[in-house]
Amino acid sequence: MTTVGRRVRPVDWEAKTSGTAIYAADLVPEGMLVGRILRSPHAYARVRSIDTSAARQVPGVHAVVTAADLPAGRTYAHVGPPHSDRPLLARDVVRYVGEEVAAVAADTEEAAEAALRAIVVRYRSMRRAPLSVAQARAPRAAALHARDAGGRNVSVHMVGGWGDADTARAASAMTVEGRFHYPRINHACMEPSTTLAWWNAAEERLELWTSTQAPYFVTKEVALALGLEQDQVVCRDVAVGGGFGSKSKAGEHEILAALLSRASGRPVLMSLSREEEFAATKPRHDFSVNLRAHAAQDGRLSFLEADLDVDNGAYNHFGPMVMAVGVKTLGAIYEPDAATWDARLVDTALPPGGQFRGYGMPQISFAMESLVDELAELQDVDPLEYRLRNANQPGTVTLNGSRLGSARLAECLEAARDAIDWDRKKADPAPYRGVGVAAGMHGSGSHALHPQANRSEAIVTIDDQARVEVLFGGADAGTGQRTILAQIAAQELGVPLDSVSVVMGDTERAPFELGAWSSRGTHMGGHSVRKAALELGDRLRTTAARLLDCSAEEVELGDGSAHGPGNVTTIAAAVAADPDAREGRLSVHSVFVDTRMEPRGGANPRPSLSASYTFAAHAVEVEVDPGTGEIRILDYVAAHDIGRALNPTLVEGQVVGGVVQGLGAVLGEEMLHSHGRSITASYLGYPVPRAADVPRVRPLLIEGPEPAGPYDAKSVGEMSIVPPAAAVANAVYDAIGIRLRDLPFTPDKVLNALRERDGRKRQHRLWRRPDRWQSAVVRAAYPLGVEDALHKVGTRFARSVEPAALQELRHPSSTAELLQDLGPGTAVLGGGTDLHEQRRQRLTAPLTLLSVRDVAELRTHTTDDGGRLVIGAGVLLHSLEESSPLVPAVVAEAVSSIASAQIRAVATVGGNLVQAKRCWFFRSGFDCYKRGGTTCPCYAVTGDHRFYHAAVGAHRCQAVTPSDLATALVSLDGRVALAAADGTRRELPVDEFFTGPGETALRTGEIVDRVVLPSGSMAKVGVFRKLRRWEGDFAMLSVAITADVDTADRLLNPRVVFGALAQTPWSSQAVQDVLAGRRLDESTIAAAGLALDRELDREGHPLERNEWKLDAAVGLLRGELARLADHIRAG
Amino acid sequence: MASSAGGDEAGALVLEVNRQRVVARADVGAPLLSVLRGLGLTGAKRACGQGECGACTVLLDGQAVMSCMLLAAEVGTRAVTTVEGLADSCADLRAAFADRGAFQCGFCTPGHIVRAEALLRDGKATDETQVRKALSGNICRCTGYTAIVDAVLDTAARRQGAS
Structure with a gap:
């Protein structure tokens, strides 16, 4: 029976869908300790002293390690000398916020945290820390390392080329060029980096259960760190929760867990928090690429010239290699005559970059594939047709030296063209819609980073029950490699798939294998397992031939049997009869060496690193909202030249998953820092795509022979993430004629580009607005030294919240009882969805929580005698979400946009209203004005304030009120009723309840009792919509519109309220005046938009980079008025 | 009458998990996720611990909730169902x-x-x-x-x- 090529279920499906698959953090050996890491709070500082004596005295602490416990000069090997520059723990210097300074192991998390707090480190902050490539290259920048590459903070300077550049330049007939930026991107694997390390002192051996793609590199790096032989370190098979390159080399968690286990003699579990995962692991490198592309007289792409800066971060890791591989893209996909590069790897005091799916190619490809479109346009040639003319051909050698066997780029382009209906959409373009295409090429494995990178080994064993075991040293972080290897063994041995087990990542049992990186899983592992299984099959056939009295060639293995021409025996019998069988088991150990792969750094300066190369063409249709700047992906097809899909479902999964990960980087993902500290260290701040954020991606598998591949298979895992950026950029250009070159393509960039193109400029006439003068002066002074002074000096006086463990949770049964208990050290607990976050973020530390769970009167939702809707503060959001007769449409729409179903199932109305501001400086531990007090700066003024800060009316704090519910309630002229312990009740309009960004009129001893909506609220029409970076995000901007409609469809009492525009919900008087008494037709909508535009000129006072929100407000208003008009028409 | 968790009672917590009554020892501030995992029910995962990713989702009286953001002591008599129970x-x-x-x-x-x-x-x-x-x-x-x-x-x- 054939299993290769079939859509069989993953071999681990039952465990993974039932929650029984075991990941490293699911193991709890007796005596296990918890590991924690002390990280640098400084971007660049001298470490003057580290005192761990108090930490060692904390009860339950078993080990504390610092650089003092390690041999001087010991570093990570990573890419190897001379680039190995990172100490295992910071010794004299810290070079980024988050760098590891010490690690502790303790009985409990609490003890470990207490120990971290007890470590005293004295730092001396260094001046002019290079916090960006631009700063690092500036003449006065502090040098992060002593380097000799030439140029300040340049770690590697790579200048070179292929082909005859002079001739190519002379023959150039036309040129296009641009500067392209690809930011830092986080892998955001669902499983945080996790290691369980267990040192056995008697045997002097370390066992690791770790979240890795490449156990070989882990054991090598850990052995080096601990001064052991590699075989003293053993990895065990464990499920791995995603890698995407991040786990293809050793991480710091493995080394530190190992050090702690050896120091304590106990098993130690080190599992990073999500915040550490975002702020302190090694992201995709930020590339800034200046690229010039030339076409020759015949129109052919003929010459590429690149000048680029790669943000290395604070240490080299694999940066030199990522840069080199990225540059190789210039000589792939097409057939230019020459390419040159001048590339600098620049040290910055930020977390070091690492390996990420695509490895430098997505960054260069974005630039190259954008310019290819521009060259086509210059010649008035369809961009897809232009690619067809220039595409790599099978059997050729590319400019970068890759020797192509099969190459089906042209077929991919044609398939993508047909699937997306390219020709029709190009011929008859819809307004604001566009199609774009981009191509790519990737090897299957790569003879780099290790002298034996073209080698893979496997052991396949069959027993006398015909059960097969595959032993393979690589690890499957989710690619499905385990299933592919099982399919191969089952195929060659003629046994059912479920009698094959695959043991992966056990470095004690498995032979040499370098793991899953460089798209080598199927090519290398497929070949070595196939080779072992074929040899084993030959053995079985030979033995069976004896039993069946025929020749070995006549024997066929299948269905667990060996079939001869006339008779049959079982495979089990053949195993038993084999003279080499030991204890009923027959094994073959294969060594596969792919001599077609040429080594990097060998004799050939342009080595063909891989034995086969895959191609892809992605086509995408987008729609751009010129009012709000949103880009919607309408359709996405991804055609991949995969040779043969060994399991089409798994291959399609790699395509779709890679595309969506790529789209994440296109539409929103970027890691942002301020003063070297991450402001996007959570899924809130870092917009990984959600199911509702992305379209159905349609994979197209283009199959055909590839002699180099196992069963013709080529790679797929990395290829899919390369084209999305340029494909979308090209589609956006097709839609609106704007070329976006700075990822991600957030709405601010679209609207800024449109405004610039149209030559529009806002006039805020601040000189006529005395109430804004003070803010204007302060903002102007911030970059001139004021922020610096407040940051360096003022924050020394910042107030702080001392962390304290929660002591009690009470469940009062009435409001009166709750109010009685309310006092210092207490807090009201609703759903806890903000309170627990604030506790974690050290914004508050109550000792006692008073839950509203059992307060029935707070959880009622009724209509009172006056027809008013009364919603208790403890009512859950999800109960408002359903269009029940008691919820106005505008409220239902607002609520359904909040967070997730799971959050809405516990979050309360009162909690939503009183949640604190979501400013990512305030929430990221910055001692800002609001957290630390008046001596501290507002970091949003000069920091990244594009999305979540006010563009109207802010003063010292630029944050906004985060509650979407508040915006909706204001649009209904809702009121909030507050209750106090002394029996006082007061009621105030919702818009007066909010006194500042996420700040309320609530007094000490008061709680929100209920929300009251006027009678007639249910009769109003209403809409709510927000601009957000991901489904469930807080608003970048929102609008709530309500009105009564008379019998002639005229609007009465219209209310138009914007959220996240000003500090508190902001009503547009001008728009309300326009709408009142008018029918909602096109002219009314246009007039309303114009009125808002002028009002925002008068009232707006945006920060440097959030003026786009004023434009977006107009676009959002127009769109929502149109939707409201539809509602009214529909009755 | 108010009920209370914590203080002298800290530690013993009675829950209904997957239709079984279980007694867990937990601090008053312990999230449900930690308690479940401590019981050996490791199907629910800690991926963010901040209610932002859903990897810890369990049912509370049939409603999907984030177990990392819910104090175990807040569960009370409501039925908890984990992936193992489903x-x-x-x-x-x-x-x-x-x-x-x-x-x-x-x-x-x-x-x-x-x-x-x-x-x-x-x-x-x-x-x-x-x-x-x-x-x-x-x-x-x-x-x-x-x-x-x-x-x-x-x-x-x-x-x-x-x-």
Whole structure:
């Protein structure tokens, strides 16, 4: 029976869908300790002293390690000398916020945290820390390392080329060029980096259960760190929760867990928090690429010239290699005559970059594939047709030296063209819609980073029950490699798939294998397992031939049997009869060496690193909202030249998953820092795509022979993430004629580009607005030294919240009882969805929580005698979400946009209203004005304030009120009723309840009792919509519109309220005046938009980079008025 | 009368988990997720600990919630169901996940299964748009979601046909 090529279920499906698959953090050996890491709070500082004596005295602490416990000069090997520059723990210097300074192991998390707090480190902050490539290259920048590459903070300077550049330049007939930026991107694997390390002192051996793609590199790096032989370190098979390159080399968690286990003699579990995962692991490198592309007289792409800066971060890791591989893209996909590069790897005091799916190619490809479109346009040639003319051909050698066997780029382009209906959409373009295409090429494995990178080994064993075991040293972080290897063994041995087990990542049992990186899983592992299984099959056939009295060639293995021409025996019998069988088991150990792969750094300066190369063409249709700047992906097809899909479902999964990960980087993902500290260290701040954020991606598998591949298979895992950026950029250009070159393509960039193109400029006439003068002066002074002074000096006086463990949770049964208990050290607990976050973020530390769970009167939702809707503060959001007769449409729409179903199932109305501001400086531990007090700066003024800060009316704090519910309630002229312990009740309009960004009129001893909506609220029409970076995000901007409609469809009492525009919900008087008494037709909508535009000129006072929100407000208003008009028409 | 957890009582916590009464020892500030994992129910995962990713999703009286953001002491008498408690009754959904390729690394899968099963039981897995929105509290970094959405829609259609 054939299993290769079939859509069989993953071999681990039952465990993974039932929650029984075991990941490293699911193991709890007796005596296990918890590991924690002390990280640098400084971007660049001298470490003057580290005192761990108090930490060692904390009860339950078993080990504390610092650089003092390690041999001087010991570093990570990573890419190897001379680039190995990172100490295992910071010794004299810290070079980024988050760098590891010490690690502790303790009985409990609490003890470990207490120990971290007890470590005293004295730092001396260094001046002019290079916090960006631009700063690092500036003449006065502090040098992060002593380097000799030439140029300040340049770690590697790579200048070179292929082909005859002079001739190519002379023959150039036309040129296009641009500067392209690809930011830092986080892998955001669902499983945080996790290691369980267990040192056995008697045997002097370390066992690791770790979240890795490449156990070989882990054991090598850990052995080096601990001064052991590699075989003293053993990895065990464990499920791995995603890698995407991040786990293809050793991480710091493995080394530190190992050090702690050896120091304590106990098993130690080190599992990073999500915040550490975002702020302190090694992201995709930020590339800034200046690229010039030339076409020759015949129109052919003929010459590429690149000048680029790669943000290395604070240490080299694999940066030199990522840069080199990225540059190789210039000589792939097409057939230019020459390419040159001048590339600098620049040290910055930020977390070091690492390996990420695509490895430098997505960054260069974005630039190259954008310019290819521009060259086509210059010649008035369809961009897809232009690619067809220039595409790599099978059997050729590319400019970068890759020797192509099969190459089906042209077929991919044609398939993508047909699937997306390219020709029709190009011929008859819809307004604001566009199609774009981009191509790519990737090897299957790569003879780099290790002298034996073209080698893979496997052991396949069959027993006398015909059960097969595959032993393979690589690890499957989710690619499905385990299933592919099982399919191969089952195929060659003629046994059912479920009698094959695959043991992966056990470095004690498995032979040499370098793991899953460089798209080598199927090519290398497929070949070595196939080779072992074929040899084993030959053995079985030979033995069976004896039993069946025929020749070995006549024997066929299948269905667990060996079939001869006339008779049959079982495979089990053949195993038993084999003279080499030991204890009923027959094994073959294969060594596969792919001599077609040429080594990097060998004799050939342009080595063909891989034995086969895959191609892809992605086509995408987008729609751009010129009012709000949103880009919607309408359709996405991804055609991949995969040779043969060994399991089409798994291959399609790699395509779709890679595309969506790529789209994440296109539409929103970027890691942002301020003063070297991450402001996007959570899924809130870092917009990984959600199911509702992305379209159905349609994979197209283009199959055909590839002699180099196992069963013709080529790679797929990395290829899919390369084209999305340029494909979308090209589609956006097709839609609106704007070329976006700075990822991600957030709405601010679209609207800024449109405004610039149209030559529009806002006039805020601040000189006529005395109430804004003070803010204007302060903002102007911030970059001139004021922020610096407040940051360096003022924050020394910042107030702080001392962390304290929660002591009690009470469940009062009435409001009166709750109010009685309310006092210092207490807090009201609703759903806890903000309170627990604030506790974690050290914004508050109550000792006692008073839950509203059992307060029935707070959880009622009724209509009172006056027809008013009364919603208790403890009512859950999800109960408002359903269009029940008691919820106005505008409220239902607002609520359904909040967070997730799971959050809405516990979050309360009162909690939503009183949640604190979501400013990512305030929430990221910055001692800002609001957290630390008046001596501290507002970091949003000069920091990244594009999305979540006010563009109207802010003063010292630029944050906004985060509650979407508040915006909706204001649009209904809702009121909030507050209750106090002394029996006082007061009621105030919702818009007066909010006194500042996420700040309320609530007094000490008061709680929100209920929300009251006027009678007639249910009769109003209403809409709510927000601009957000991901489904469930807080608003970048929102609008709530309500009105009564008379019998002639005229609007009465219209209310138009914007959220996240000003500090508190902001009503547009001008728009309300326009709408009142008018029918909602096109002219009314246009007039309303114009009125808002002028009002925002008068009232707006945006920060440097959030003026786009004023434009977006107009676009959002127009769109929502149109939707409201539809509602009214529909009755 | 108010009930209270903490103070002298800190430690002993009675919960109903997967239809069984269990007694756990936990600090008053312990999230439900930690308590469940401490009981050996490691299907719910800690991926963010901040209620932002859905990997820790469990059912509370049939409603999907984030167990990392819910204090165990807040659960009270409400029934907790984890993926381990659901696995047998949603074998069809799990098989659909396998057939569609709806998981890769599998770390988010228990949360997705629990969330999707709640959606199916509520009869709300009716079309792709709705399913995508309803699943948006659960991040998957591997699959790009299409396969997950299809697995849920397949299951909804099969159950519809069977009923």
